[in-house]
Amino acid sequence: PGFVAPGTQPVSPLPSPQNGQPRPDAGPGASGYSQSTSWAWAAKPGIIALRPLTLSDLMSGSFAALRRNPKVLFGYTILIMAIVALVNGLAVFIPFYSLMSLSESTSDPQASYSDVLASSSLSLISMLLGYVVLFLATFLGAALINGVLSVTVSQMVIGTKITFGQAWSMVRGRLLPMIGASFLLFLIIAIPMILWAVGFLAMLIQGIESDIAYSLAGVMFLIGLPLLLALYSLSVRFLYAPICAVLEHKGPIQSLKRSWTLTSGAFWMTLGRVLLIGVVCGVIINIISTLISVIVMGAGFAFLSSASFDDPNTAWSFVVLLIITSALQTLVYSLVLPIMSAYQTLMYVDQKIRKENFAIVLAQASQGRG
Known part of the structure; x- marks a missing residue:
């Protein structure tokens, strides 16, 4: 699944062994990778050669995917991120509106205590809802993007360029398992961090009255720090879970197990590759974000020089400026997310080639695509 050309019959995932070559399902250590010199030359039906990939192959393949199908990789990402930006704008606007109402209530000498309390409660609830909406929009948006992009890139590995409609038809039935796998991964990382933060704050507060509690806070x-390192290591081991949910048609828990199996014995290589693409994307984001910040700050200073702080419209102007800034930042991430998604999908393909001789399946799929 995930490597079948649209409109063709699926390729058998278990091709028959030839010339003593192990089956693709023979498992780690039986792929023949360390015993064969056949990787000196490999077919290249799509954006990568069908052999174990180097860092250069991963980077060049990722950018080749962007060049070959920018309409899906960039267009779809920008569309989803624009919707996320709109939702995020509302998530910022509603709490701000509630705070403005609270400010008017507290400054009104005629306002009763119940009115102020109601406004305060409404402001708090709206802020909490805003954060929840912000998280859900970002989480679901990222899941939708990663699903469609991983399918699109996987098809380009075998030389097939698909449309958004074709990609969506291949992904829509896998959305719930993919979201489930992503959510389980989030819980695995978030729950220990939340428990640690609660414990630390509790000990810190108790430390005001107790030296023992203060020592425990220390x-x-x-x-x-060790907890952060351990959780980051887990995120690396489960990196391929959402991709497995889409391309291998596995459930959430099975996807986590599958990712763990794929990264077994390859943790440091996977970590190094993840850190590399993180640095590359971070540099791109910082450069563009700096330019945006300079422009926004210039516009802000120009506005402040002529604005009156007694005018209530001034506050709303700042909200508009904040929403515009958020939209521009979203656009920046729209340019980087396709690079990250393509890179991680190719990492997944490379790991299957190394551990399971998946190049045979890819070669057969490329021959039957058309």
């Missing part, structure tokens, strides 16, 4: 603080 211990909790020291535990924080």
